[in-house]
Each structure stands twice: as C-alpha cells, then as structure tokens.
Amino acid sequence: MVPCKRRAAAMSLPVVILGALMLHGVSSQNEPSIAASEHTSLPVEGHSPPFTLQCNLSSSENALLESYWMRNGEEIPETRSPNRNTEYRLNKPRGDDAGVYMCVFTFEMSPAANTTIEVKAAPEITGHKRSENRNEGQRGLLYCKSVGYPHPSWTWRKLENGIYREIDNSSGRFSISSKDNYTELSITNLDINLDPGEYQCNATNLLGSSDETSVLRVRSHLAPLWPLLGVLAEIIILIVIIVVYEKRKKPEDLQDDDDPAGPVKTNSTNNHKDKNLRQRNTN
Amino acid sequence: MAGVRPGAESRRSGEAEEPDGGWSWVLVGALFVSTSLVFGLMRGLGIFFVEFVQYFDESAQAISWIASTGLAAQQFFSPLGAALSKAYDAGPVVMAGGCLAGLGLILASRATCLLHLYLTMGLLTGLGWGLVFTPMVATVMASFRQRRSLALGLAFSSIGLASFTFNPLFQFLVETYAWRGALLILGGLSFNIVPCGACIRPRRRPKKPEKVKAATESRQSCGGALRQVASYLELSLLCERPYVTYALAISLLNVGYFVPYVHLVAHSRHAGFSEYQAAFVMSAAGVTDILGRVASGWFSDRGHFRLIHLLSAWTTLAGLSIMLLPVSSMRGSYAALVGVSLFYGFSSGALTSLAFTVVPTVVSAERVMGALGLLQLIESCAGLLGSPLSGLLRDITGNYMASFVVSGAFFLLSTLTMATLPHFFARTDPPLLPVMPPMVPDAETQSPSSETEPMNESPGDSNQ
Numbered sequence: 001m002v003p004c005k006r007r008a009a010a011m012s013l014p015v016v017i018l019g020a021l022m023l024h025g026v027s028s029q030n031e032p033s034i035a036a037s038e039h040t041s042l043p044v045e046g047h048s049p050p051f052t053l054q055c056n057l058s059s060s061e062n063a064l065l066e067s068y069w070m071r072n073g074e075e076i077p078e079t080r081s082p083n084r085n086t087e088y089r090l091n092k093p094r095g096d097d098a099g100v101y102m103c104v105f106t107f108e109m110s111p112a113a114n115t116t117i118e119v120k121a122a123p124e125i126t127g128h129k130r131s132e133n134r135n136e137g138q139r140g141l142l143y144c145k146s147v148g149y150p151h152p153s154w155t156w157r158k159l160e161n162g163i164y165r166e167i168d169n170s171s172g173r174f175s176i177s178s179k180d181n182y183t184e185l186s187i188t189n190l191d192i193n194l195d196p197g198e199y200q201c202n203a204t205n206l207l208g209s210s211d212e213t214s215v216l217r218v219r220s221h222l223a224p225l226w227p228l229l230g231v232l233a234e235i236i237i238l239i240v241i242i243v244v245y246e247k248r249k250k251p252e253d254l255q256d257d258d259d260p261a262g263p264v265k266t267n268s269t270n271n272h273k274d275k276n277l278r279q280r281n282t283n
Numbered sequence: 284m285a286g287v288r289p290g291a292e293s294r295r296s297g298e299a300e301e302p303d304g305g306w307s308w309v310l311v312g313a314l315f316v317s318t319s320l321v322f323g324l325m326r327g328l329g330i331f332f333v334e335f336v337q338y339f340d341e342s343a344q345a346i347s348w349i350a351s352t353g354l355a356a357q358q359f360f361s362p363l364g365a366a367l368s369k370a371y372d373a374g375p376v377v378m379a380g381g382c383l384a385g386l387g388l389i390l391a392s393r394a395t396c397l398l399h400l401y402l403t404m405g406l407l408t409g410l411g412w413g414l415v416f417t418p419m420v421a422t423v424m425a426s427f428r429q430r431r432s433l434a435l436g437l438a439f440s441s442i443g444l445a446s447f448t449f450n451p452l453f454q455f456l457v458e459t460y461a462w463r464g465a466l467l468i469l470g471g472l473s474f475n476i477v478p479c480g481a482c483i484r485p486r487r488r489p490k491k492p493e494k495v496k497a498a499t500e501s502r503q504s505c506g507g508a509l510r511q512v513a514s515y516l517e518l519s520l521l522c523e524r525p526y527v528t529y530a531l532a533i534s535l536l537n538v539g540y541f542v543p544y545v546h547l548v549a550h551s552r553h554a555g556f557s558e559y560q561a562a563f564v565m566s567a568a569g570v571t572d573i574l575g576r577v578a579s580g581w582f583s584d585r586g587h588f589r590l591i592h593l594l595s596a597w598t599t600l601a602g603l604s605i606m607l608l609p610v611s612s613m614r615g616s617y618a619a620l621v622g623v624s625l626f627y628g629f630s631s632g633a634l635t636s637l638a639f640t641v642v643p644t645v646v647s648a649e650r651v652m653g654a655l656g657l658l659q660l661i662e663s664c665a666g667l668l669g670s671p672l673s674g675l676l677r678d679i680t681g682n683y684m685a686s687f688v689v690s691g692a693f694f695l696l697s698t699l700t701m702a703t704l705p706h707f708f709a710r711t712d713p714p715l716l717p718v719m720p721p722m723v724p725d726a727e728t729q730s731p732s733s734e735t736e737p738m739n740e741s742p743g744d745s746n747q
Contacts (some may be wrong), residue, residue: 135461225462238478246484252379 032105033058034115040209042093042121048065053117055103057084066105072099095124118261123148123181128201131215140187142214144201152203154183159198159213167199192218202280247264250275295638302363306484307426308433310591313479314423314438317377320473321384321412323445325353328404328455333460337626339397347398349405356409357416358663365421365656366413373418373652374483380414381476383407388470392463404466408473415476417659421652422483429584436580443573443632517653525645526706530658532700533638535667536598539690541666542673543568543605543627546709549608550683552618554612564621568628575632583637589712590644594637597700601630609684645704645713654664669693 028200040049052116057064067086069079079088090097098121104114127145134140146152156176157164167174173188183201196218250262332346337508367376387408388592394400420435427434456465520526548567551561583593604627611619639655646654672685706713 133458133461176557219461219464224460224467226472227460231468232474235471235474235478238430238475239481242478242481246481 004254008027014144032062032107032110032113034103034105034113036103036115039118039120042098042119048093050089051093052089052102053103053119054085054087054089055105055107055115057113061225062110063108065108067105070102070104070258090119091121093127095121098147108171118150119166120207121148121208122202123152125201125203125210127213128212129214131217132216133219134190135219136190136192136221139188140190140195140216140218142185142199142201144203144212145181146203148203148205148207148210150205151180152205152209153240154178155202155203155204156183156185157200159200164200166226167242169187177218187216190219285441287581302426302428304426305693307423308651309482310423310426311434311438314419314434315441317381317476317479319414319445320443321357321416323449324469324473325350325412326442326446327449327453328353329456330450330465331462335397335400335458335687338462341397349400352405353409353412354402355447355667356661358659358666360410360413361417362516362656364417365517365652365654366512367414367511368418368421368652369515370606372483372485373422374480374485376418377415377480377483377631378477379480380418381474381480383414384410384476385470385473386413387467388473392470396482401561405501411473413659415480418657419479419483421583421655424639425492425648432579432583432590432636432640433577435639438576439635440573440576440632443576444568445574446569460648461477465619501548507643515653517650519656520646520654520657522544522651522707523646524743526654528700528704529645530661532697532704533658534662535639535693535697535700536634536663537665538672539602539605539693541669542630542686542690543608543631546673546677546683546686547608547624550609550687551612553682555615556612556617556620556622560617564624567621567624568624571625571628572632575629576636578629579633581635583640590637590641591704591707593700594634595701597630597637598636598694598698598701601634602691602698603626604691605631605694606691608686609682609687612624644715646711 023252033056035054037052037054040051053069055067057067063234064082064084066080067084068087069076069088076088079086079224083151086103088103089102098119101117101119102114104112106112123146125144125146127143129142132140132142144154144155154166154176158167159165167185171194173191174189175186177184177186183203185199185201187195196216198213198215200211202209285648291612328350332349334344335341335346336343353729356507364380387403387410390407391400394403418676423438424431453465455468456468457686459465461467542662548561552558552563556564579593579597583590604623607623608620609622641655642649642658650708654732669690672691676686676689678684679685
C-alpha cells in the first residue's frame, strides 16, 4: 500500500485516480465478511437430527474481541468465545428452537458485524385452555400459544353443525387480540344460549398450520337449584318415612305419656316405686 | 299396664331399646351419615379454598381460618350440645344442629366478603356441627353394651370413606356449578343430618312433681338455674381426678394427632419422592386408618382386654410409628416409608375407635353425654397447638424430623398420663358410683341412680 502511494505521488494524475480507486478497493477488503450456514427449516414431526449453525469470519486483519450468538433479539447465554469460527449446535431441535438467529462479531477498532440465519418451523400450539367454565354474564377468555417461525397468523372458529365456522360478531361481544405466538379470544357478557360450544384456534404460516379446540361452558345462575330441590325432597321423604315408622311401631308407648316413667326393670320393687310416685302425685 | 307386652316394658328402660338391638344399628347408620357430613365435609373444604383465594383475592392463611373457625366452633359448642340434649332430648338437638349447619352453608353461598364466610361457613355451621356430633355419639354409645367399640369404629370409618368420595365430588360440583352453587348444594346435603336426628328415639325421663319443682324454684331462682346449667354441662366433672386425667391424656394425644396428616405429604416430597408417591403414601395410610377403626372396634368388643389397656397400647404404637416415619425415609427407601405409614394409619385409626368408648368406664353412664361434650372442648385447645408447633419446628430445623419426633413424644406422654388413671393396672374396670343430681334431693331421684347401676356394671361385666 505505501509503495503504491509513493509511486502514485511521483506519477501523473490518472495514476493518482487509479491509486485512490485502489485504496477504496483495499479498504473495502478490510470489511469483514462472514460465511454463514444456510437458512433452514425444521421438520414438522418426529425428531429432526441435530444440526449446527456456523459462522466463519473470513478476513483476519481486524482484531477480534469476541463472538456470540443471539436468538430473536436476545443473547444466548454461554456462547461468547474469542473464536473467529463459531458454531451453535442444536442437539434436539424442537419447535421452540425456531426463530431468527444471529452470530455477532465484536472488534476492538471497528463496529460489530453480524449475519442472520433463519430457522423456520411450522407452528405448533403448545398451550391452550381445554375448558373454560363461567357464569352467565361474566367474561370468558380463551387463549392459544404456539412455537414456530415465522410468526403465524391466527384465526378463531366455532364448531357449529359439525363444521368450524368463522365467529359471528354481530353482537360485538367477541374480540380477538393476537401477537406473535399468542392469541386471545375474549367474550363479554356470556349468553347461555348462544355462546357455549367448542372454539378452535388456528395458527398458520408458510410452512404449515396447527389448531386446537377449547370447550366453553356457561353456567346458569339457576342451575344448582335443581340438585338442591332434589336433595331436599329426598330428606323430606326420609323424615316422613322415619316419623311414620316410629308412630306405627310403638302406638302403645305414646299412650303411656301420662305414666311417670321411672326405672322399669320388671320386678316387684319397681311397681312399688311407681305406686309411691303416683301417691306423691296425688299429694 | 297389665296388657303391655314385655318387649314394650323393656323398651321403656332409659334411653336404649334392647341394647345392641336392631334399632341400635339404625342409629349406627345415622351416626355414620352425620359424622361423614360433619368431619368428612370439613376435610373436603380444601377444594373450595383454592376458589376462595382466587375470588376474594386473599392470602391462603386468611382463607384457612375458615376451616379453623369451623372446627373450633364445633368443639367449643360441644358442651352446649351435650347440655341441651340433657335438658331436652338428643333428637331435636341433632335436628336443630343439622338445620343450622345446612343454613350456614347456604348463607355462605351468598357471601360477598371474607367476614361473611367466617360467620356463616365457620361459626354458624360449626355451631350446628357441635350440636350434632356429641349427642349422636353419646346416643349410639348408650344404645350398645356388647358391641360399643365396633359400632363406633364402623361409624367413624365414615370419615375416611367420606374423604375419598367427597374430594372428587366437590371438585365436580365446583366445576359444574361454581363455588356458590356447590356450597348451596352442600348445604342441602347437610340437611341429611335431620333424618339422622329423627332416628333418635325420645328418652323416657322421670317427671318431677310440680310441687317440689315450684318450691325449689321460688327459693333460689337464679342460683338454681345456674346450678341446673352447671349440672347439664357436667361442670362438676372438672373436679374429678379420673376425668381430668383422661381429658388431659386425650388432649396430649390431640397435639400430635393431626401432625402427620398435615405434614406427611410434604415430608415425603422433602425426602425426595415424587408427588404421586407422596399422595399414595397418604392414601395408603387413609385406607389402613379405616381398617384399623373397624378392626380395633371389633377386637375390643371381644372383651379380652380392658378398653383403657387397648387404648394405651394403640396410642403407644401410633406414637412409635410417627417417630419412625422420618427415620424410615432417611435411607431413601420408599417401601419402608409406605410400611411405616400403613402401620401408623392402622394404629391411629384403632385408637380413635376406643377414645370415646373409654369414657363410660371413667364416668358414670348418665354423665357420658356431658363428659363427651367437655372432652371435645378441652381437646380442641390442644389441637390448636399441634399444627403451628410442628410448623414452627420444621421452620427452625429445616426438616420434619423434629416435628414428627415431638408429636410421637406427645403420644407417648398421653399413654403415660393414661397410666396414672386410678386402677389402671387392675384387671377389670373399677365400679363407678353414680352421682346424685344436686337439685332435688329426695327419694324420687334415687330411681335414676338405681336405673343406671345395671348400666354401670355391664362394661365391667363385658370386660371380665
């Protein structure tokens, strides 16, 4: 580089221009270039074999501080190393390993450089409420969570007459809010006639789609009264049976109310005592 | 009177029909149902607490006070139930108790704040339970001679069985009807205690001649009423050494009794076993608890040993097994833990069958009702100590070894206290002298005592 400049200074103008152009070319040679793995897609089902994301820093002029990996905008812990060739290994790739990966190289004198690798996967719903039981007039909430990349587009459907149909929001009580891998269906002022049933959330992206159903049940305020009345009826029947049985079993004992019921071992001394008591009564 | 059949005459003997007869077993069934609706229901309330914590947004401790209030009210009002049963008959008292318990739960279903729940589900329902349990137990005990322990053992097995069935049932009710609807239905279910009370036949009682009664009342109406209340509550028992000793022994037993129930699952998890293994240990202990109640009831009625000796034996064994519980899991051996828990379940169930049946051997028969009521009250204070104490020990030492050892020690202390009962080492139960009621000291009231003398002799007879 330096001998070129000295020569250019001694030469004519075209040479100077050529030299300046060469400088520019040389300085662009100093920008690091990273060779990275291809964008990849995870298979939907089954175990995909382990694979490795690689980033190799090509030029060696800049002094490298360290390199690390990021996923979906957050640094992956324990990936910092001083290597120019860095790799991140996914041993058992699953749906939630999908996302945007980035290998970052930091330098002492230059700004950091990075490359993104997209690991795509079809959506898979990992969380949803199997059933939701609410009282009439309350607010019902159904949600679904998924993993996969790119982030899916969500739709909610309701099972009617055997087919899943789009939800009819003419009453304005339904509201859906979806963000990235999470969606929520909120129903206000639950109606016991219209709202109960099976609801399905569907997540779709380029690679595939997935859905899950949740059951919504609406409890009526009057529902517990029926079992209560049944139990009370059973109790009244039992009491009637017992009272009738008692009255039939000992009709003669009921007539003995007037007798002072003293100790009643059947022996003669008892009779004496009864007589004594009777005598006292008349006194 | 000449035309009355002999059966009818014997039926008029005091409270019982023919003792051990057919109707007595009906009463056992009634006790079975009412015990399950009192204690079984109490144990199943845990499912509601999760709902309450969410709905009222309160801490778990504030919610757990509901159950504590209910249990404390049941035990505190037991003497009241006993006194009312002496003044009036046991039947109406139990029926009133059932109505109060059901009413408390129904009102609780409309609760809007935690205080409501304390007052309805805690205090009112607990009051109802207090009026139910002691009179029913005393009535069943009075209607049996030979098979008393078996009857009680069978009836108390309902607690364990109810725990098994009520937990899934309550879960289903809460899911289907929300906690308000479920409490409403439970209140209705609690009204089933009313037919149980209706099974209790009215007692024959000596009628006081009007003249004597009026004379006494005019003399000291206030003092007389107080003395009457005191006699209904059997407060004079508190001055008698055998009863106080026995009450102390049962209280010591109660300090340690609930500790394993509360801490066994946590201890199993702490020892490194999974949730399911820990839950299984508890269930296994519950099953042997039921078996122990029935088996010990049956065996003690055979009459080979005195009831107090059997009670001391089971208490000692239960105490030793509690102490062994933390030791058995030290080596990480699941089989040892399960084995000791089975043994603990059996022995602790066995002693509950006997704890009440010993009372007629310590006090005379007509005071059993009041004695049971007071016993419940006295043991409640001890029960309140037990769980916090063991929790404290666990917090201090960091594991459950100390709390289990201490509660086992309380069991052994209880046995030692029982050993100080008079005539403990005699081969047969001592004869019990009947007590004269203080109010009407004339020849007429000799009749109840002579009536009870045969009743006093028979426990001794059956033990010989």
